[in-house]
Amino acid sequence: MAEGPVTFLLNKLSSFLDSEIHIFRNVQEEVIDLRDELARTKAFLRTADSLVESNEQVQVWVEQIRDLAYQMEDVLDEFKLLSVEDHGDGLHGILCKFGGNIRNLKARYRAINDLQRVSSRLKSVCEGHKRLRQKFRRAGQHVQSNDGDGPWQDHRSDALLLDKTDLVGIEEPKRLLVQHLIEGPAKREVISVVGMGGLGKTTLVKQVYDHPAIKKHFAIRVWVTFSTSSKTEELLKEMLQKIAHQIRKPAPKRVDTSNSDWLKMMIKGCLLNRRYLIILDDVWHVNKWDAVKYAFPNDGCGSRVMLTTRKADVASASLADFGGKRYDSKPLADEESWKLFCRKTFPGNNTCPSNLEETCKTILSKCEGLPLPIVAISGVLASKDMRRIDEWDLVRRTLRAEIDGNDRLKKINKVLSLSFNDLPYYLKSCFLHLSVFPEGHGIERMRLIRLWVAEGFVETKEGRTLEEVAEGYLKELLNRSLLQVTDTTSDGRVKECRIHHLLQQIAIQKSKDQHFAARVDEQNASWPDKVRRLSIHNRFQSSHKDRSLSQLRSLFMSGVEKSSVKAALLCVLKLLAVLDLQAVPNLRKFPVQVVEMYSLRYLSFRYTEVETVPSSIGKLQNLETLDLKHTYVTDLPIEIMKLQRLRHLLVYRYETISYSHSKYGFRTPADIGSLQYLQKLCYIEADDERSHALMEDIGKLTQLRRLCILKLKKEDGAALCSSIAKLTNLVALSVSSLEDDEVLDLQDLSSPPPLLQRIYLKGRLLAIPHWIPTLESIVTLHLRLCCLKDDPLLSLQxxxxxxHVELEKVYNWKILHFSAKGFKKLRRLGLDNFQELRGIEVEEGALPSFVKLIIQRCKLLQNVPSGIEYLTKLKVLEFFDVHDELVRKLEHDDQSEDYRKVAHIPELRYGSWTDGGWDVKSVQRTGEEAGSSHSGNGRSRSELPPCWK
Structure with a gap:
């Protein structure tokens, strides 16, 4: 993968020509020539990257281009650093600056010499693409592999030959798909089966395709396998020939010379007025679907098109065109995985010996329910001596290397790597970057986005922020099944994602091979000489102290000792752009070495015990993200205002004691409005003597997307409203009053931001701010301790x-009433601390989208909500610290009227706060069990109030 480094280098060369080259005119022409040569080479790199694995000559050439592009990038960045040294003020500073200028001049000449040297080598290697292009042209674009074993054979078609004895966990999805295909409307529909590589999509669909009911129902059944290199004409020819064979007609004589339009016309004619099932297996791109979809007539015969794909956008496009259903292929459950593993590993009795069980389960856990690696790894283990536990344990400890080195396991990597190879260069960088995170852990969405921006992976697009472009990158990786969503917000936004273990192993290995990133962990205690990103997940090895890290761009340290951090930071890290020390234990002091890292764009001490930030932070003038979330920092120095490129300033922490969920922010220094690029500012404490000026200053931050303010005084409300009206990009607003009984005056906001979606208000409100009921964009509203005089539901419904709505002590309800047709899209509601509330009434037709209801600290509530039986979509109902009578009805009396009212709800929980945590009991009912007397009780503990998680 050299296209990414070359693209980044081209951007830096352009910047260099614009800003620095005027100092050395004699190299201007040389740099321009290099830029032009790289631009010509870049187009060819896309072809070369696809040939790397099959041609050694191409592989060497690509590696040379990549490594020299890295070297040139280093030279340019080092040159840029020569102009940012800070010598201080006064006579000493002047003398240092004078001496520094002389040294800088010499250093600049050395840098120019380095630039010329690397430039000459890079241009020479770039010219090699002309010779390679000629070779490809002579070979008709086909390059023979230099691998003695010959080209890799695609074994995905093996799924079509599996016996039923090799299948596990397939009966229920097969039943559903057969039902979808046979039942339903007479119009033509599509069934899209979506999931990552290795999930067994083709295996499942083949079992459906061969089902007796399917054979009986459809007059024509045709299977066509796509691939990344499939040509439309060839696919249509194959389809036409198979259809002609089934209807017992000879294929048209022109089939071998016809274009795609004629072929589609012929296919459509053959299928017309016949009930058909067309399987399109492994469709990679929407344009492939677009190229064949018009061949399938919609003639009211109940015909179906079924496709498998790794990409969600292909499924969405097909459903948008034809209508139908989407089936998301899922990994095997633990029990099913174990059954398949034992069946293939121990074919005699399908039982794992007790002495191997722990080792086998550890190996199996790495497959995460993917049938392909389960079967492949089982095949390797089946040949090992069951008495030699050391052999089995060796596989457990070295599974990553075993997959790379074992011919029988290579096809796992090959199948999964197909998705990586299909990525554009900018997404390849983002995918490889996933290698730096700890295995098996979730990755916060916004952390990932900020890191990609800081790393320089994100391209500028007109009308969109870099973060918005990066969000698109993330969605594309999710769309391609290379990432999985693990947590979402109540309004459907991705909150956290993760990468499958085996996909991450591919990212780790490719990152290492391409000098993109390296990791130090329990399995790999060393890293290569050339490393640009380093992720350390254990102790910093003393043997590595002398290793040069001068070219390092990113350093991640997770689960390491404080001493290891100090050892790492003693290295020269002058080009470092990202320093992520999240959750380093016992780190209380801001490391002094950090302020000398002038290239830093991302700095995180999240979940550490850091208490203060030094005034020298002002040296980091390239900093874009300063993440001090969940630290003990409460004040920032005035020098923070020098960080004119700052985009995300996160300084706050939470503390929870019983029901109290308190936030602590920071006191901002003067002139916060000078940080013009700020997008997120959380949380400002506004209770000092200059709070009014601060509220006015906020109006200058016109790029803000999220603003969070604590301890707002009543008299500053008007100034804040005036500023908010100027923040036209604001999406989320959180405001808390100085004291719980302090009036929160936000009535003066005449023109609320048009994009505002999430509002969190805590404090006394004389009335619901008049502008909130006018916000059609709002999706989430939290109101706490408002003590309103009028029922807010009337203006919000x-x-x-x-x-999503959360309400805590906002109004003195005795009966809470939801009117018919109110809250049409509300999915989640939390009610907390309504001491006079005796009943809840739901009219038929109210809350039609409702899925979750949480009620807590309503001591007088003795009955479940009246009309709750109308809420047919309700999935979760929770009661905490309510009247004992209500608990008794839910816990013991499954014949009571209240119990029968909630019998249709799959998940029911209730509990109380004891011994510093929530003691939660649950009754979970799903499917036909919901509504029966069968129930299962479980307990869980949580420190956060359920309503405010």
Whole structure:
């Protein structure tokens, strides 16, 4: 993968020509020539990257281009650093600056010499693409592999030959798919089966395709396998020939010379007025679907098109065109995985010996329910001596290397790598970057986005922020099944994602091979000489102290000792752009070495015990993200205002004691409005003597997307409203009053930001701010301790996009009433601390989208909500610290009227706060069990109040 480094280098060369080259005119022409040569080479790299694995000559050439591009990038960045040294003020500073200028001049000449040297080598290697291009042209674009074993054979078609005895966990999805295909409307529909490589999509669909009911129902059944290199004409020819064979007609004589339009016309004619099932297996791109979809007539015969794909956008496009259903292929459950593993590993009795069980389960856990690696790894283990536990344990400890080195396991990597090879260069960088994170852990969405921006992976696009472009990159990786969503917000936004273990192993190995990133962990205690990103997940090895890290761009340290951090930071890290020390234990002091890292764009001490930030932070003038979330920092120095490129300033922590969920922010220094690029500012404490000026200053931050303010005084409300009106990009607003009984005056906001979606208000409100019921964009609303005089539901129930509402002590309800047709899109509601509330009434037709209800600290509530039986989509109902009578009805009396009202709800929980945590009991009912007397009780503990998680 050299296209990414070359693209980044081209951007830096352009910047260099614009800003630095005027100092040395004699190299201007040389740099321009190099830029032009790289631009010509870049187009060819896309072809070369696809040939790397099959041609050794291409592989060497690509590696040379990549490594020299890295070297040139280093030279340019080092040159840029020569102009950012800070010598201080006064006579000493002047003398140092004078001496520094002389040294800088010499250093600049050395840098120019380095630039010329690397430039000459790079241009020479770039010219090699002309010779390679000629070779490809002579070979008709086909390059023979230099691998003695010959080209890799695609074994995905093996799924079509599996016996039923090799299948596990397939009966229920097969039944559902057969039902989808046979039942339903007479119009033509599509069934899209979506999932990552190795999930067994083809295996499942083949079992459906061969099902007796399917054979009987459809007059024509045709299977066509796509691939990344499939040509449309060839696919259509194959399809036409198979259809002609089934209807017992000879294929048209022109089939071998016809274009795609004629072929589609002929296919459509053959299928017309016949009930058909067309399987399109392994469709990679929407344009492939677009190229064949018009061949399938919609003639009211109940015909179906079924496709398998790794990409969600292919499924969405097909459903948008034809209508139908999407089936998301899922990994095997633990029990099914174990059954398949034992069946293939121990074919005699399908039982794992007790002495191997722990080792085998550890190996199996790495497959995470993917049938392909389960079967492949089982085949390797089946040949090992069951008495030699050391052999089995060796596989457990070295599974990553075993997959790379074992011919029988290579096809796992090959199948999974197909998705990586299909990525554009900018997404390849983002995918490889996933190698730096700890295995098996979730990755916060916004952390990932900020890191990609800081790393320089994100391209500028007109009308969009870099973060918005990066969000698109993330969605594309999710769309391609290379990432999985593990947590979402109540309004449907991705909150956290993860990468499958085996996909991460591919990212780790490719990152290492391409000098993109290296990791130090329990399995790999060393890293290569050339490393640009380093992720350390254990102790910093003393044997590595002398290893040069001068070219390092990113350093991640997770689960390491404080001494290891100090050892790492003693290295020269002048080009470091990312320093992520999240959750380093016992780290209380801001490391002094950090402020000398002038290239830093991302700095995180999240979940550490750091208490203060030095005034020298002002040296980091390239910093874009400063993450001090969940630290003990409460004040920032005035020098923070020098960080004019800062985009995300996160300084806050939470503390929870019983029901109290408190936030602590920071006191901002003067002139916060000078940080013009700020997008996220959380949380400002606004209770000092200059709070009014601060509220006015906020109006200058016109790029803000999220603003969070604590301890707002009543008299500053008008100034804040005036500023908020100027923040036209604001999406989320959180404001808390100085004291719980302090009035929160936000009535003066005449023109709320048009994009505002999430509002969190804590403090006394004389009335619901008049502008909130006018916000059609709002999706989330939290109101706490408002003590309103009028029922807020009347003004909120008609908001068209409101999805999530949390209410704590906002109004003195005795009976809470939900009117018919109110809150049409509300999915989640939390009610907390309503001491006079005796009943809840739901009219038929109210809350039609409702899925979750949480009620807590309503001591007088003795009955479940009246009309709750109308809420047919309700999935979760939770009661905490309510009247004992209500608990008794739910816990013991499954014949009571209240119990029968909630019998249709799959998940029911209730509990109380004891011994510093929530003691939660649950009754879970799903499917036909919901509504029966069968129930299972379980307990869980949580420190956060359920309503405010």
């Amino acid at each position: 008609n908001l068209p996009n409101l999805v």
